[in-house]
Amino acid sequence: MKKIYVILLTLALTTSGFAQVDRSRLPEPAPARELKIGDYETFELKNGLKVFVVENHKLPRVTFRLVLDRQPVKEGDKAGYLSMVGQMLRRGTTTRTKEQLDEEVDFIGAFLAASSASVYGSSLTKHKDKLLELMTDIMYNPTFPEEELEKIKKQTLSALAADKEDPESISDNVSTVLTYGKDHPYGELTTEETVENITVDDIKNYYNTYFKPNIAYLAIVGDIDKKEAKKLVKTYFGNWQPGTVPAPQYEVPQPPEKTFVALVDKSSAVQSVINITYPVVLKPGEPDVVPTRVLNQILGGGSSGRLFTNLREDKGYTYGAYSRLSADRLVGEFSAFASVRNEVTDSALVQFMYELKRIKDEPVSDDELELAINAISGSFARSLERPQTVASFAINTARYHLPDDYYATYLQKVQAVSQADVQAVANKYIMPERANIVVVGKAADIADKLTPFGEVHYFDHYGNEYTPSAAPAIPEGLTAAQVVGNYLQAVAGNHKLDELQDVVMESTASLQGQELHIKIANKMPDKSMMSISMGTMELQRSVANGSDYAEYQQGNRAPDNPNSKLDGPIRGMILPETAYLAKNLAMELKGIEKVDDKNAYVVQVVLPSGAKVLEYYDTETGLKLRSVSFFKGPQGEIPMSFEYKDYREVDGFTFPFVMIWPLGPGVNMEAKATSVKVNSGLADDLFKIE
Known part of the structure; x- marks a missing residue:
């Protein structure tokens, strides 16, 4: 149930041999001289738009980068909407839907992106007019569709849920608050509450206030000259109307009086x-x-x-x-x-x-x-x-005087x-x-x-x-095996656990806009199968049949991994606790900790390979709330936290209908069960290993 596949891309670094040198002495530096920075041309439109042109004819490509030179904006109880502005600009205009925009950008092999303070486009030189048509369309005619904002908010909430379990993200959050303070725009954090507060009107108000040419710089880089650039800029940006833009002042954050x-x-x-x-x-x-x-x-x-x-x-x-x-x-x-x-x-x-x-x-x-x-x-x-560096230097020189x-x-x-x-x-x-x-x-x-x-x-x-409260004491005499047994009894309800002969759970999840289908099947006592599919294509599958175990990727059997063969049959079970007890695995009751404001018994389990798993069981209901596995990464062990929520009864047995799986540090996938069947008479062929 916790089995996931992680594909790591390894970069090979090659080294070349060099003639012997005296490495005990650093080479004498050449005297510094004034550099000849690449030439650029500049001009300004009547509406205040400042333009920089950097010619480079090595490749038949041209890029346009528009930057808004505004003061930081305080988002308040709607923190996070600034990060959505750029996405919303690309979600449709009065003349094109999002799909039409994407299709037209792809058709000319271009790239078009936006943020709350910039718009960027790049294409072959021969498509520059079409690129500018698309670029200015999202700048002048955005519709900010309500349904698209809801999609972005949903994605943001999913990312926030993942960040809660990522130590690096947590460190960034706390460091941000302590360094700048919550009253400074640099110290604001996006939370579930602030995301829920965001409306389309917030996006529109920001757009109408800050997208003005008189605070904008446009850098044009590539296969183009000043004369041609000036003609294009006047055509596509000349009618952009200027306006007054707020320039708020903020208190300067101070370091703490003492560490x-x-x-x-x-x-x-x-x-x-x-x-x-x-x-x-x-x-x-x-x-x-x-x-x-x-x-x-x-x-x-x-x-x-x-x-x-x-x-x-x-x-x-x-x-x-x-x-x-x-x-x-x-x-x-x-x-x-x-x-x-x-x-x-x-x-x-x-x-x-x-x-x-x-x-x-x-x-x-x-x-x-x-x-x-x-x-x-x-x-x-x-x-x-x-x-592009020359263009950046030109903009920086102007912005920072x-x-x-x-x-x-x-x-x-x-x-x-x-x-x-x-x-x-x-x-x-x-x-x-x-x-x-x-x-x-x-x-x-x-x-x-x-x-x-x-x-x-x-x-x-x-x-x-x-202020942390003292952790509750473990009841005297309570053991790890008893906690695990209580969980299994909570699952079984009024049944005996051996009445559970088989179970199959089917779930759906969304990953980068694609719907995945997940199927997990167990047949007691030692058969399990998990598959992940997209449409009709099976992406991966793991099968355990007794002591035999195999993994498949897109239909092809993956090379056997000794640790996976030892632990895979257990990790792939809906109720791995049955194996914990049946195989008499080493278990230790580590204490009581909070999981989403609930007290949970923490049980450490040592799997056959020696890998450790932490299981968290609700002290009140006995149900499992979380499972943490540890995987080896380039910087040591990486904890991967699996969450179990929304328990429901199925034919007298209780199962989680929402499971949150980690795909990597700070990236989670929420799987929602669409069907759970108990004792349906699963055929042994389902667990056949080829």
């Missing part, structure tokens, strides 16, 4: 997600921007950074530790982050704080400085190979950064003594170890602080 720990309890976590974060006042174009770029490169900008070298290479606490120091017109952010094993959470934090303090107190070495400067210079130089030669002299500014400059900005922007330390992990294992770093406060996945 404290924000702990989010994730009881199934085997890793702790750490993020040390706070706001910084650093605006684009300010003199400190370049030295802070060098500072961050040395501290945590990549695999040569101090955080990576310390926490991964030296200590082996994590697969990667990094930092980020960003500039922004309103307020920037510093963060240092990693995912580490539960048992080294406090040790990792010690090293984080050590490195933050060290980069303030000690000058960086000559080698570190040179390596960082070379890395930044190389990245900048490579970016110049893309014509940068000097005309800001990017032309960028490498000179990078090369001029000294050790003293790095230490100066470190002392200005690195503040381990005034940071939010956000940790998402298993509180029972790590909470006490976090107190040396600051007062520990508990937060939920949306950044709301709460």
Whole structure:
């Protein structure tokens, strides 16, 4: 029942041999010079639209990127609607339905996308008029269909449900709230409640207020010249009407007066997600921007950074530790982050704080400085190979009121950064003594170890602080086997469990707009089958027949996996608890934890392969609420949480009619049962292994 297939794409990295060089010495850098940034032409329409044209005739393609230069918008109790504006622009116009738009875009091999503050289109040069016709159609004539908004809201709610179980998403949420505050537009979170509040009028009001040419920049890049571009722009954008656009002001968020720990309890976590974060006042174009770029490169900008070298290479606490120091017109952010094993959470934090303090107190070495400067210079130089970079530079120069030669002299500014400059900005922007330390992990294992770093406060996945209550005590004498037995009895009701001879459950689920059909069949005591189909095509199937087990992908048998052969027959059962008891698997009652505001007994089960599963049973009803399996990923074990809801009675037996399956970190699929049949006399052929 919990068996899912995960297809991983592996990228192979090849290396070439080089002549021997003296690796103990870094190459001498060439003196920095003023760069020749690619040429661009600019003009402005009477309606205020500012246009930048970058010619590049290497390929017969052209792109149009429109950017709205607006202040951040506070969404309030309708947080999330901004993320829907772009999608709604593409869902139909007064002249075309969504399907017609998609068909016409596909017919010319173009790409057309939008967000709340941009519209982007790309096509072959010969189709540029058609592309602009489509692009301006969604800009000028959107209909914002109600039924399309409901689809988007449904997708958003599904994503939110998945995010609740994803430690990285939880960390992002809490970090956002603590860094900026809920009253700042950067600190707002999309929740189920705010999504339900969103209406088409919210989308329309935003569109009517902010889609104005006098706050817009249009970058045209590709196989086109200024004369032709100007003609096109006047034709398609000349009648766009300007208007007054709000420019609200916001309070600048401040870091906390002293460092404290924000702990989010994730009881199934085997890793702790750490993020040390706070706001910084650093605006684009300010003199400190370049030295802070060098500072961050040395501290945590990549695999040569101090955080990576310390926490991964030296200590082996994590697969990667990094930092980020960003500039922004309103307020920037510093963060240092990693995912580490539960048992080294406090040790990792010690090293984080050590490195933050060290980069303030000690000058960086000559080698570190040179390596960082070379890395930044190389990245900048490579970016110049893309014509879109020139357009971005042009827009940034205008938006942020940068000097005309800001990017032309960028490498000179990078090369001029000294050790003293790095230490100066470190002392200005690195503040381990005034940071939010956000940790998402298993509180029972790590909470006490976090107190040396600051007062520990508990937060939920949306950044709301709460006072944790003591977990209820396990009733004296209660065992894991009894909890599992109680669950089976709750399923059987007034029947004896051995009266259940077979059961077949058919469900439907939606994945990326496609409907899936899921069939799970069990015949006691040891036959099971699960298949997933799309239309008439079977995507995958697993079959267990006694001790034999096989998996199929699109009709072809997959290579046998030793662990799957051991655990697959159990994972594929609707009631794996029968096997837990029959096979006398090792089980341990770990405690009582909350699952959706319900108290649940947590039972750890060791499967035949040695893999562990955590089962959560309602302390009141005995029914299973959640099951957490652990799979090996590139950064260690990944917990995958399966939810069971909407229990209903079928011929005296009780089964969940809603199951939420994980497809990957932060991505879930909700399967709703359409049919459950008990003791229907399933034929053995259904469980035949070929």
